[in-house]
Amino acid sequence: MAARVGIVGIGHTRFGNSSEYDLADVMAYAATDALQDAGYLAQRKEIDQVFVANMASGMFCHQSAVASALISRMDMEPVPAELIENGPASGASAVKIGYMAIASGMADVVLVVGGEIMRKVNGWSATDIVATMLDTDTEYNMGLTLPGFGGMFTRLYMEKYGLTERDLALVAVKSHDNGARNKYAHVQATCTIEAIADGPEADVVNNYIAEPLRMYSTCPVSDGAAALLLVNMDSPRAKQFAKKPVRIAGVASATDTHCVHNRKDPLQLNAVRIAGEKAYKMAGLGPKDISFAELHDAFVILELAISEELGFFERGKSFLAVRKGETRIDGRFPINTSGGLKSKGHPVGATGVSQVVELVRQLRGEAEEGRQVKDPKYGMSVNFGGFGNNVAAVICAKD
């Protein structure tokens, strides 16, 4: 039987603009926080393995080999360290590979660090760099971008299920309410439905990005890092840590066609559904067991669509739950308690790790006042790579 894997340390920088800083320094800050949280800073050279999640430091920062740089910044030689790159799902992929390293018996203590500095380049360039994850000949070369696919997906969903632009704004208002209370969030500000949908200035405040997606339907471009210390809960070494572990009950990933146009039903996010099913099976759980979720809302439509693929709501019905407030922090099923990518921000390589940090904070009862879920037992995150072509899901448990 594979070892049980738990999280004993978490670290997180405030997402936002860190473009004056070196990526390795920013990642080292989050990693040091995670080690201090676990009471393991002085023993850091006893860590068996470091996995670093990053999508595109070569393009954003003209910097490669960031795993090596991180090790030196933290005076951790000769601990082995490798980079995991899986687009915007790099973070959860690194968590999965960290889990596999422990479950395989090759490691007992693994540090996972995700980070990205995107704002060293201008917004147009950042959009271009992110778009390189698309299929080169058939998507990127056409001029398509991720917001473009988000817009086309949203239009299909609207025409099939009756979603409105106001519904998208309601998701954003909910997420900003949470993000405003999250000390790590990029945009720590609320927004009102009047300002971004109902009021006379809404078209100006909330302008179109990729119709029908507007500015408040898309996440900001962010810098930042997050880190987790994983441990084999069945090893004698598990007793060395200051914090009680939060167990990783399920972790899984799946893929879908790289070209979005080749999906039989472009409204179905197969990789999300399959990764979720595998994670549920591993955990011995189903959607009704999950207390709250962190879902990859790079575009708010994805929060809705992912929540349906995971079985939290019927297909085409999630926005009706949003209208009733069911996904708010005090609702029946809180989603994106951190503020989500929409408000907390989306440094692409960090996001999957950051989502799991939020699961741990909620399960430990350490979230800020006003955004703590009541007595959560299981939290689930989904980290969405490409436009759904490579997705990883994580379920954490408070035992």
Add this chain to the structure above:
Amino acid sequence: MIDFSMYDFQAPKISAYRCDTCGAIYYPAPMICGKCNKRRDPVTGKSWSTFDLEGPCTLLTWTRVWNLPEGYTKKFLQFGIVQFENGLRASGRVEVEEPKTGMKLAATVEESDERPGKPVKIFVFK
């Protein structure tokens, strides 16, 4: 004497691919046929054939993008996904004033030099 007529303008084309073993068609081409597992050699093209992907198509969805990446100087561009009569689908630009899902369009191919580097072939659905 040079016959300049030999150098007539060649209209840009985008190719789709057919596995000659089982007849399955693809855009873009895989390296292995998803139906019969026949390998495709990208250099010789042996056992596979190509055909121009063009002509009538139906618009499945579309968007108007206002935050274009570096290199694009237009205020906005429209993009869409279409389905051809042979069932293949493609993404590309949409150049009609009022796009509507389900509308019939014609796929054309143009060269784009908006980004740095060599010009690339793009679909323009009109």
